Amino acid sequence: MNKIPLLFTKKTAPYENKYSFLFDGVTKYFTVPDANDLSFGNGTTDTPFSITGWVNLTTFLRGGIIGKYATGAREWAFDFNGNSKLELAMYDESAGSFIVSELTSAPTNTNTWNFIAGTYAGDGLETGIIVYYNQTTGTVRATSGTYTAMENSTAAVEIARLDPSTFYTSGNIDVLTIWNIALTASEVEEARNGGIPNDLTYHSRAANRVSSWAMGEGATLTSDWAMPDTVGLNNATSVNMVLGDRSTSVPT
Secondary structure: OOOOOOOOOOOOOOOOOOOEEEEEOOOOEEEEOOOHHHOOEOOOOEOOEEEEEEEEEOOOOOEEEEEEOOOOOOOEEEEEOOOOOEEEEEEEHHHOEEEEEEOOOOOOOOOOOEEEEEEEOOOOOHHHEEEEEOOEEOOEEEEEOOOOOOOOOOOOEEEOEEOOOOEEOEEEEEEEEEEOOOOOHHHHHHHHHHHOOOOHHHOOOHHHEEEEEOOOOOOEEOOOEEEOEOOOOOOEEEEOOOHHHEEOOOOO
């Protein structure tokens, strides 16, 4: 009698996202030490990169989501600008110039979870930058001065603040990821997953992730929160944050 072989389907553990971090818009943020894999320019040419994440903000006043941005050492910034529009900007600090793309209009849906993304083709052009707010793309682009490329500076990466100003973010941030590729529109939507966060380990471009911060999972608190980079070596440390700043509010 012939035996029928049993077929097994590989199962993966359900994706768990239990926490985000809550920022007060006044003094609280995370810092990540300078690292070469968080810079995407060498002063002569740029290389592509993308940022994806989730936000639940109480206000869209100017505030940083994530950036490698310090006085005299600006490289890139993903933030809500003075017009409350999500933008992604690259800075050629030695030339005092920048390129930027922003949303056409400011969002108004505070106190709800929204997916955000920014992609840059690395071509030195403002037309190479695209920002996404849920499924809305930014179409307003600008340049100032003669932009060549970002320089690889010693600036730290900061989450929820644009250093050294008072531009802090007010609200929750979750699952921030940096990629070393300009994600396509379909790849951005794959990360958005119809508005439900999923395990980016199984994203078609998972190998192109540089760093990812789960914003709660795996974080430990001593005097400060230590937040691990779940992909690379770029761990984050909190500033002015306490136990209650780890929140159970998450995108669903």
